[in-house]
Amino acid sequence: MSSRILVVDDDQALSEMLGIVLQSEGFLPSFCPDGSQAVDAFRSEAPDLVLLDLMLPGVDGIEICRRIRQFSGTPIIMLTARSDTSDVVAGLEVGADDYVVKPFDPKELVARIRTRLRPPTPESGERVQIGDLVLDVAAHEVRRGSQRINLTPLEFSLLLTLASRPNQVFTREMLLEKVWGYQYKSDTRLVNVHVQRLRAKIEADPDNPSIVTTVRGVGYRAGDGAGVGVA
């Protein structure tokens, strides 16, 4: 079944062109040119992935992203005109999974989309335990005891990558490659922001994390070196 992609962009020509590219890659695109209707369009279309322009008339992309994240973990890729402004970080902080900078390479965009649509492939077992959390790989679920923790697919993939090799230190570049599918270009802010978001959801004390810990100057690892095991 083809994946459905909602393109939220006010530039008609770009939307149409994106539609042509996406169709030629086998996706089913739908369009929404107006920020204020984007959330409604999301609800009615129920897309598998959203391409979201940051600068929109009506409601801007960051606000749309925040509203969608309140009820859905559907992958969101931002389309942005600038790479190093606060927009990117703001977008990531409200839950956008990834971003591409205009003018982007269509191959690059398609690669980003495919990575986000591909379910994470577990390296070990069906259930992974990390700290007091249990990851059910098949069900895409994380539980602490009987309590279910809602993670977006990206956050789940990030946690699973770290947890399936407990105590191995992952550099930000390794995580970019494994979770985001980047081969060379790297913006480590992606990793930093999403680790923060992940910690906010799974850590008992996000300021003093014990499940995803920072290895200063290198990267991150799951666990603090004790009480970690694979079930």
Added chain:
Amino acid sequence: MRGSRVIAALQRAWQRFSRLFLNSLSLRTVALSVGLTGVAIILVGGYLSLSIGSDLFTTRKDQVLADSARATVAAQAALDSADVQDEQDLNPLILALRTAVNSASISRMASVQRLPGQPPALQAPPDFYDEALAGGVVSDNLVRLVAQGEDPQYWQSVTLTGADGQPHPGIIVGTRLEFPLAGSYGLFLGYDLSETEQTLGSVQRTLALGGASLVLLVALVAWIVVRFVVRPLTIAADTSKRIAAGEGDVRMPKQRDEVFDTLAGSFNEMADSLQNRIRELAELSLVQQRFVSDVSHELRTPLTTIRLAGDVLYRSREGFDPTSARTAELLHTQIGRFEELLTDLLEISRYDAGSVTLEREPTNLVRLAEEEVQSMRALAERSGSEIVVHAEGGYFAADVDPRRVRRILGNLLGNAIEHGEGKPIVVTVDSNELAVAISVRDYGMGMNESDTARVFDRFWRADPSRRRTIGGTGLGLAISLEDALAHEGALEVWSAPGRGSCFRLTLPRNAGEPYESSPLPLPPLDAGASEPQGVAG
């Protein structure tokens, strides 16, 4: 040794003082006032002291002369009234004489001596001296003058030995007495002037004390006046200093002085117009930044569409006729070039607008260099260059913006591959206490000195006619330099024709901690070689 040290210390103190003196209007004014007042007081005080001293002496001398005259009259009367029959009676006469002198005079220092120049008389009474006048205190000159006897009185200043054994200033007055049968005798009376001297001393002390107080008072007054006069200047200096330090709202207060208030008025006007200008420029810069950002967005969206469209055409070019296929190819490559150029232009305009902020994170530069080299390896192999990495140091987390460092390194490697003529390229990483450095050394054609000096200029190419294989916008090194400077680091180049080039990037290990020297040498140690030799460093 100690002496020379003291002299040296004195010299230093003098130098410090003269420096202070030459640089302080207040100090000079006070010193000048004190100096001039001092001279005036010394002159006036000296004159006063001299004239008071001479008045005191004259008065005392007159008293003394009168006293001596009285004593002489009394003594002569005693002599005249004595009944002297023969020389036997002369001895008791001396006693009477002394009694008469003592009762008529306040002096207790007397001497009576027979004047010279008379025929000797056997029975003449002998000279006598009070102890204070013994031993030549009465000078021969005085004795001779009294003997000549042209005036009734002669006097002489002498030093007397007082009862306390101390020398006292004094006067001796000589007069003439006529002894019956025995001829002329001199009566010399000594008077102690130490009381007069004490009075004078006390007057002089008072004068000196008064003078010194006056000098101090003048110094104080001068200081206060100078402070008062200099205060507006100090305020002016202070105000301009604060404005220079960025406090744009500071203004000079009025001082109720016509001259100063004119200065304050024009200064404040200048500050106002300066502040307005700065505000305008700041606004302009904001407008400029917003413009750049808007242009960025506005240009990029259509460029994205063009790029997507070009790509679709490019991918389906095999179905086109040859002309259209070639057109699609050209469109594709030129869109890429246009995009690169736009990206670099926007980046450099961000630097020009001063709106660049670093996103520092702990970064291992050795690993970063290895990764960047890895990503450039394919390109290097295509032009036949091998890239070697020597990491002697830098295996720690430096506080840098990895994206920018990566970009710098990418630019340097791209250049080295472009100009390396297929010879190996050596990347060296090293560190010291405060800095970490990466150098990229190629052994290609190199550049002459004037080209080397322009290598960081925008859109500058060493050889415009040369065919470019890698592309690049001509802004790469200019942006790299800005990236390095934004880190408070440096990007430097050495190059020699036929020997290749070496670019050295030096960055401080921690933000805000300046380094002293780069861990890597420039020119490189193998500056003379045109091939890498063994393990280069």
